[in-house]
Amino acid sequence: MKTIDLQEHTVRDLNQALHDQAGECTIREWEVLEPKGQHNIACGLDQSLAVDIKGHAGYFCAGMNKKAHVTIFGNAGQGVAENMMSGTVRVKGDASQAAGATAHGGLLVIEGNAGARCGISMKGVDIIVKGNVGHMSCFMGQAGSLVVCGDAGDALGDSLYETHIYVKGSVKSLGADCIEKEMREEHIEELTELLNRAGVEEDPTAFKRYGSARQLYNFKVDNASAY
């Protein structure tokens, strides 16, 4: 295992060292000490590394991740795991706004709460939040799943495309074109699998499912007030 202390090295040094593993991988396990909220830690990884960040991370931590397993032992700033393609990102604490924004794949687990716009414009990632999510979460969500074990804020799933949303607690309000949908057998199965992958113990039958009413898919004059 390689340890890098961010009070002694720059984020640039760290990221370059991690990117150098993309070709021939010589060190799989990495530990990052004293991150102290610095931005862009461990972004752009492209190798199945295990990176443990021991403290709080700033913006865009693990951004555009491919293959790597990144764990943040603290809180994460804005846009954690944004545009992730594959791999896993786990936040032990809370995550700020736009967690998992536009991510195309992989698994993002937030053990605390997530701020506003969690999963905004998500394109295939699976996001599991143990706590609550803020307003406008899953705005324009295109694909993948968002699981919220706590409550969801205002305008959940606004202008939703095909993301599957599961919420256990309350939903303050649903956004335009987002509706509650029947929880069928296949959805229980999907949710069970998601919770298992995230290592979260919850009863899947206690969740409600939300999805797109697909009324805004093609512009209709009659819907003008919803836009």
Next chain:
Amino acid sequence: MSEDINVKDGLRESATFDRTTMTEIRRAAETGIYDIRGFGAKRKLPHFDDLLFLGASMSRYPLEGYREKCNTSVTLGSRFAKKPIVIDIPVTIAGMSFGALSANAKEALGRGASIMGTSTTTGDGGMTPEERGQSSKLVYQYLPSRYGMNPDDLRKADAIEVVLGQGAKPGGGGMLLGQKITDRVAKMRTLPMGVDQRSACRHPDWTGPDDLAIKIQELREITDWQVPIYIKVGATRTYYDVKLAVKAGADVIVVDGMQGGTAATQDVFIEHVGIPTLAAIPQAVQALQEMGMHRKVQLIVSGGIRNGADVAKCMALGADAVAIGTAALVALGCNHPKYDEEFKQIGSAAGFYDDYHEGKDPAGISTQNPDLMKRLDPVEAGRKLANYLNVLTLEAQTLARACGKNDLRNLEPEDLVALTVESAAMARVPLAGTSWVPGQKY
């Protein structure tokens, strides 16, 4: 107001309610929905035609037209990038999405630009292999929608352009109507086939210039500080936007004036939002000069550039290079008269066609219909684009030499005068034959 031989003498058309205006009122009354179209602003605006060059005579030496060198190459992105882009001519191809344009059209743009040693740009919808394959220098757009955005393509790019807006629709998002969301386009954008794609007008994971600085740093980290990062803005509050873009860490700033083309937007947006290209350049240059960044952070200007005179005038006002969209499409064959009959069948006419969003382009450019697409031979169209780029360059050089400049970038505002009070005020050059720059000196 149009002159029309069918109108009897004495009949007077209203300048306020002319026929175009009345037709639009009737169209709105019929449909209840705003007009969506492509192309750029069609109204008359103060533009480069309102400027003239002061060729050399007694007080200046001209350069010999065919013998003396006039450099056209420009380096973009020397501020932070380890690998700046060097373009042989100061005319680049602007970002136009695969989806809005056919794969053949994108390929043709890449071929034409590569022949001339300049760059082309992806667009909303991601990078296609055809485009990467045929473009020796490819700029990858980073847009609010992030359709098809992935780190592999990001790392394949020769530069990254963070798009904040477009001149045709500053403050608006992208739009691609269902007709053009074919299987391939839908897959690239992770959307169901046939839906209207309404892409966001704001980036999903940052707001404001301080966040943008961190975002740019992220893009640099992911690409190991190799490639230049551009910021593209639609021209509105250009002076402030350019200052903020420099502060956020841009290597290159792209300013797109309100004449700039688009694939699809509300007509009201195209015609009523933004400022003319002519007015935006001096604002951008002033901002850069005040920060000591002119020529260090390069300025690319677009919006209504048609000929070598426009290129030279942009550069004289302080741009380092220009970008073209509409003109490049016309060079490929967009709006070509040979398809006039077919244009008429779809309710338009050659030279007037702007319904790019409908995907029925008889010229095979703004379409995803496989039969129409086949009409555009990417090799031949690419060759035409190269010819056209060559003409732009030769024309700009001709004007620069006449002004005594051995580099297009040595052209300066002092070489220009304006024909109208408006253009003098906007371009900040004197009205021809006077020393009057409205709003500045007397």
